[in-house]
Amino acid sequence: MSRGISTAGLARASARRPWFVVAFWVLTFVAAIAASAFWLSDGLTQEAVLLNEPEAVAGLDLLTARNIREEEPLTETIVIHAAGATVDDPEFRRVVEATTAELRKLQREGIVAADDPGQNRQLVNYYELSELAGPEAAAGLVSADRHATLIPVTLAGDLSLATDNIVTFIDEVQATGTGGVEVLTVGFVSVGETFNRISEEDLAKGEGIGAGIALIILIIVFGALVAAGVPLLLSVFSIAIAIGITSVLGRFVEFSFFVTNIITMIGLAVGIDYALFVIERYREERRHGLTKQDAIALAGGTASKAVLFSGITVVLALGGMFLVPSNIYRSLGAGAILVVIVAVAASLTLIPAVLSLLGDKIDWPRRRNYDRVAVAAADRFDEASLHKGFWGRAAHLVMTHPAVSALLAVGVLVAASLPLVDLNRGFAGTDTLPPSDVREAFGILDRDFSAGSIAPVDIVVDLPRAEAETGIDNLVAALAESDNFIPGGETVRWNPDETTALVTTTLSMPTDASGAYLAIEELRDEIIPATLGDQAGDVYVTGVTALNLDFFGVVDDYTPWVFVFVLGLSFLLLTLVFRSIVVPIKAILLNLLSVGAAYGLLVLVFQKGYGADFFGFQTTPTIEAWLPIFLFCILFGLSMDYHVFLLSRIREHYDQTGRNRESVAVGLLSTARIITGAALIMVAVFSGFASGSLVMFQQMGFGLAVAVLIDATIIRSILVPAGMVLLGDWNWYLPSWLTWMPDLRVEGKPIHVPVPAPPPIFQPEGAAD
Numbered sequence: 001m002s003r004g005i006s007t008a009g010l011a012r013a014s015a016r017r018p019w020f021v022v023a024f025w026v027l028t029f030v031a032a033i034a035a036s037a038f039w040l041s042d043g044l045t046q047e048a049v050l051l052n053e054p055e056a057v058a059g060l061d062l063l064t065a066r067n068i069r070e071e072e073p074l075t076e077t078i079v080i081h082a083a084g085a086t087v088d089d090p091e092f093r094r095v096v097e098a099t100t101a102e103l104r105k106l107q108r109e110g111i112v113a114a115d116d117p118g119q120n121r122q123l124v125n126y127y128e129l130s131e132l133a134g135p136e137a138a139a140g141l142v143s144a145d146r147h148a149t150l151i152p153v154t155l156a157g158d159l160s161l162a163t164d165n166i167v168t169f170i171d172e173v174q175a176t177g178t179g180g181v182e183v184l185t186v187g188f189v190s191v192g193e194t195f196n197r198i199s200e201e202d203l204a205k206g207e208g209i210g211a212g213i214a215l216i217i218l219i220i221v222f223g224a225l226v227a228a229g230v231p232l233l234l235s236v237f238s239i240a241i242a243i244g245i246t247s248v249l250g251r252f253v254e255f256s257f258f259v260t261n262i263i264t265m266i267g268l269a270v271g272i273d274y275a276l277f278v279i280e281r282y283r284e285e286r287r288h289g290l291t292k293q294d295a296i297a298l299a300g301g302t303a304s305k306a307v308l309f310s311g312i313t314v315v316l317a318l319g320g321m322f323l324v325p326s327n328i329y330r331s332l333g334a335g336a337i338l339v340v341i342v343a344v345a346a347s348l349t350l351i352p353a354v355l356s357l358l359g360d361k362i363d364w365p366r367r368r369n370y371d372r373v374a375v376a377a378a379d380r381f382d383e384a385s386l387h388k389g390f391w392g393r394a395a396h397l398v399m400t401h402p403a404v405s406a407l408l409a410v411g412v413l414v415a416a417s418l419p420l421v422d423l424n425r426g427f428a429g430t431d432t433l434p435p436s437d438v439r440e441a442f443g444i445l446d447r448d449f450s451a452g453s454i455a456p457v458d459i460v461v462d463l464p465r466a467e468a469e470t471g472i473d474n475l476v477a478a479l480a481e482s483d484n485f486i487p488g489g490e491t492v493r494w495n496p497d498e499t500t501a502l503v504t505t506t507l508s509m510p511t512d513a514s515g516a517y518l519a520i521e522e523l524r525d526e527i528i529p530a531t532l533g534d535q536a537g538d539v540y541v542t543g544v545t546a547l548n549l550d551f552f553g554v555v556d557d558y559t560p561w562v563f564v565f566v567l568g569l570s571f572l573l574l575t576l577v578f579r580s581i582v583v584p585i586k587a588i589l590l591n592l593l594s595v596g597a598a599y600g601l602l603v604l605v606f607q608k609g610y611g612a613d614f615f616g617f618q619t620t621p622t623i624e625a626w627l628p629i630f631l632f633c634i635l636f637g638l639s640m641d642y643h644v645f646l647l648s649r650i651r652e653h654y655d656q657t658g659r660n661r662e663s664v665a666v667g668l669l670s671t672a673r674i675i676t677g678a679a680l681i682m683v684a685v686f687s688g689f690a691s692g693s694l695v696m697f698q699q700m701g702f703g704l705a706v707a708v709l710i711d712a713t714i715i716r717s718i719l720v721p722a723g724m725v726l727l728g729d730w731n732w733y734l735p736s737w738l739t740w741m742p743d744l745r746v747e748g749k750p751i752h753v754p755v756p757a758p759p760p761i762f763q764p765e766g767a768a769d
Contacts, residue, residue: 007308011300011352015293021353025346029237032244040243043250044257046192047159051325054550055524059460059540066462066500068493073113074162076187077453078103078151078173079441082180086146087126095181096149100125102176103153111165113154125151140489143448150449155189166193174437184441187454188544191430194438195694196257202692203261206701209688210268214681218276221677226364227279230354234346235271239264242339249334256331261689261697265704267339268685269638270314273678274347277645278303279362280674282355292359296352302652303645304348309577310644311344316569317637320562321629325554328626336634391672394717395665402722409718410593413710417596419603425555426622427548429512434693450486452507455544457485457520459503459528462538465494471532472501478527479505484519511545514621520549552625562629566636576741577644578651580732586723587643590715595635598707599628606699617702618695627696631703638682638704639711646671646716650724651732660731664724668717679712 014021050057063069078099085092103123106112115122126149129138142149155162155169166189177183211232218228242263246255281303285295318340321333355362398405430442430451445451459475461468472492480487489506509515520541529536567588574584602623604610609619650667654660683705690701724731 006301007304007348008297008301010348011304012293012297014349014352015296015356018353018356021349022357025237025350029240032241032247035244035247036240039247039250040260043247043253043255044259045159045254045327046163046196046257047327048256048547048551049327050547050550050554051327052554054553055540056542056546056550059458059542059546062460062462062500062540063458063502063542066495067497068460068495068500068502071158074155074159074187074189075454076153076155076169076185076190077441077445078153079148079184079186079444080151080177081148081182081184081444083147084180087142087149088146091178092181093127095176095178095183096125096127096151099173099176099183100128100151102172103151106169106172107156110156111169113156123151123153125149140449145448148444148448150445150453152453155187159189162189163193166190170437184437184444186430186438186441186445190438191433191442191454194433194436198434198436198693199261199697202689202694202697203264205692206685206689206697207264207268209691210265210685211688213684213688214268214272217677217680217684218272221276221673222279222283222363224363224366226358227283227362230279230351230358230362231272231275233354234275234343234350235268237350238271238339238343238346239267241342242267242335245338245342246335254327255334256328258328259331259335262332263335263339265685265689265701266336266634267343269682270311270340270641271343271346272681272685273641274307274311274343275351276674276678276681277307278347278351279355283362284670286360292356296355299355300348300352302648304352306645306648307344307347309573310641311340313570313573313640313644314340314637316573317566317633317640319569320566320633323562323565324558324629326551326626329629332630333633340637391669391717392665395668395721398718398721399661399664399725402725405718406722406726409714409722413593413597413714416604416710417593417600419600419608420596422607423599423603423628424514424607424622425552425625425628426514426620427512427625428620428622428695429510431510432618432620432695446510450506450508451510452486452516455511456504456506457523457541457543457545459505459523460540460542461501461503461532461535462540463500463535465498465501468501468532468535471535472503474531475503475528478531479503482519482522482527484508484515484522507545511543512548516545517549517552520546548625555625555629559629562633566633570636570640574640574643575734575738578647578732579734579741581735581738582727582731582733583647586727586731587640587647590719590723591636591639591643591711593719594639594707594711594715595632597710598631598635598703601706602627602699602703605702606695615702616691617698620695624696624699627699627703630700631707634704635707635711638708639715642675642679642711642716643720645675646720654732660728661725664721668721675712675716679708682708 053061060072064071080092080096080099082089082092087093087096100123103112107114107123112123124132126138126141129141141151155165157165170185170190170193173185174183215228215232218231219225222228243260246259246263249255278299281299282295285298286292290298315337318333318336321329324330430439431446433439442451442454445453461472476490476492479485479490484507486506486508491504493502493504494500507516507519509519524541528539528541532539571584571588574587575581578584605612605615605617606620606623612619646667649671650663653666654663657663686701686705686708688701690698690705692698692701
């Protein structure tokens with residue numbers, strides 16, 4: 001009698017009513033597409049928000065609460081440059097005046113903010129300011145060689161409105177340039193627009209490369225076109241439905257715009273892999289003589305159950321990102337979890353329904369007579385078959401010399417992890433963009449002026465004027481003397497009732513440079529305490545650089561908790577699944593080795609430059625600050641896929657025979673081709689995203705691809721079998737005081753098949769099974 005819902009029962013039910021199941025998924029797919037079309041854009045944001053209110057966030061909130069300004073101004077810096085002319089040439093002046101006139105027209109149209117002297121906001125060019133206040137007052141708007149000048153402007157409205165208007169703004173402003181005088185713009189919104197546009201191009205490129213190579217691999221693995229197309233179909237459904245769900249949820253909570261990228265990438269990877277495992281198990285059971293319906297049910301009770309528990313493990317690992325109080329991490333985690341859940345649900349229901357409809361046509365254009373190739377279950381594996389082929393020989397070598405194999409493999413992974421000690425965190429700046437107008441403007445600004453002017457440093461002094469004015473004067477004087485800030489660029493503004501002041505200054509370096517973060521630390525820890533004394537506790541340093549620095553602090557604070565959460569839940573789940581405490585401990589250690597090697601190779605390639613030119617990557621001084629936790633959660637979840645699928649086959653044979661060595665060999669041989677194909681598909685998908693132009697996606701794609709490759713080769717092919725052989729029956733050790741736990745093993749209840757004991761397999765001298 002059935003005891004509740006099982007994956008086998010779900011597969012059998014889906015196979016009995018295939019058209020109903022397919023219709024449900026098609027309708028859900030259509031509804032998701034409609035939801036995305038209507039609501040997706042409204043539910044996404046470009047803003048990075050820290051939800052635990054560190055100092056920089058508290059400072060921003062005070063600016064609004066104390067009525068100094070409603071929101072952070074969205075500034076753009078117009079850069080007018082000519083290699084063959086200076087500001088003293090008539091043609092140069094005509095372009096500056098034409099650009100100024102166009103900007104004032106955009107003010108009237110509500111694209112550029114109106115002048116407001118009370119907000120220190122006034123649209124003025126070099127020539128106008130020289131006439132009004134003298135050449136010295138305007139000196140900051142012209143470069144030392146007089147080949148470039150600046151016009152600072154503020155965009156109207158909030159970030160959403162400014163983002164909608166930015167393309168019009170850029171087109172109108174740049175159109176005022178001539179052949180000899182170039183007009184460019186750079187600022188938070190224009191940089192964001194460029195990043196978004198290039199990321200969309202990279203996303204489309206990554207999808208095309210990943211899906212194309214995945215299809216080729218699927219055709220090779222299955223030897224059939226229809227079987228190769230079904231996993232791609234499942235991944236498309238999973239991605240579209242997950243994005244649709246995100247669109248609906250976006251009506252209530254905003255997601256980072258990165259969420260669509262992560263849904264597409266993870267959806268392609270796990271959607272294809274999950275379908276691949278289920279379909280291949282169905283075809284294997286058909287080859288072993290089962291009827292179509294029985295093969296679907298058995299695949300549902302084994303491969304589908306492995307997919308379910310693998311998906312749960314991935315979701316638990318991804319859940320670690322929700323511990324970090326950042327909308328980026330939580331958006332990435334939510335998107336990945338949604339697409340994994342949809343992919344698992346489709347694998348458990350849609351794939352059995354499609355298999356029921358297609359039957360043996362799944363092998364088209366090949367025609368296989370399964371009755372002729374069927375063999376008895378007891379004859380599936382013999383000593384000869386376990387020795388044949390590449391994987392049979394590889395298993396024989398590793399299992400004959402397990403200690404040496406394990407030692408060499410661990411040595412390679414530890415060596416790959418060593419560069420991790422030199423990891424520097426940061427954010428990809430404008431200078432890492434591919435050639436573009438924004439990057440050119442940033443280069444001119446950095447070379448001839450200060451790139452720090454793009455995002456000034458704001459210091460909020462939440463004290464009455466009578467108490468704080470002397471300290472603020474000392475602070476301004478100290479800033480003028482510091483090499484980290486541009487002298488004379490400080491401004492002080494009080495709110496209407498003079499209870500809070502805003503001191504604004506400009507860094508003398510790019511806002512994302514390592515020296516910029518040191519400057520903020522010095523400002524907070526030394527300059528402010530020295531100038532305001534006991535009042536320093538009511539002073540808040542904010543701005544882009546301060547926010548980034550606080551993000552580093554949040555990551556440092558929450559990383560240990562993320563590791564404990566992911567490792568702890570993974571241990572508990574694997575203990576339940578395999579009824580062993582040795583298997584989960586070993587799996588966790590091996591995955592940590594894999595993740596560490598991936599981190600080390602990231603540093604080696606991107607920071608140190610080894611192989612960067614070969615792969616077509618940029619060399620950067622930093623690894624994206626958000627990447628280590630992201631990679632850990634994603635990789636720990638995905639790498640468990642192969643452990644679950646491989647170990648479930650090993651445990652299945654072990655429960656039938658009680659022979660550990662033979663079970664390891666059988667598990668390796670029966671899963672080698674399919675797991676290798678699945679890993680290559682993931683590598684192809686992640687490599688597709690790494691082929692883009694943005695360094696953040698290059699690092700993310702490379703880190704994921706190399707970790708999956710390591711896991712599917714060194715970990716699965718060497719360390720797992722070597723460890724299984726060395727530990728013998730201890731692999732399945734479960735203390736007697738834990739036998740009360742429910743039996744959730746992936747392979748189901750052990751089925752004891754009378755199999756005659758073969759001669760010893762891969763028995764190293766002196767070893768006992």
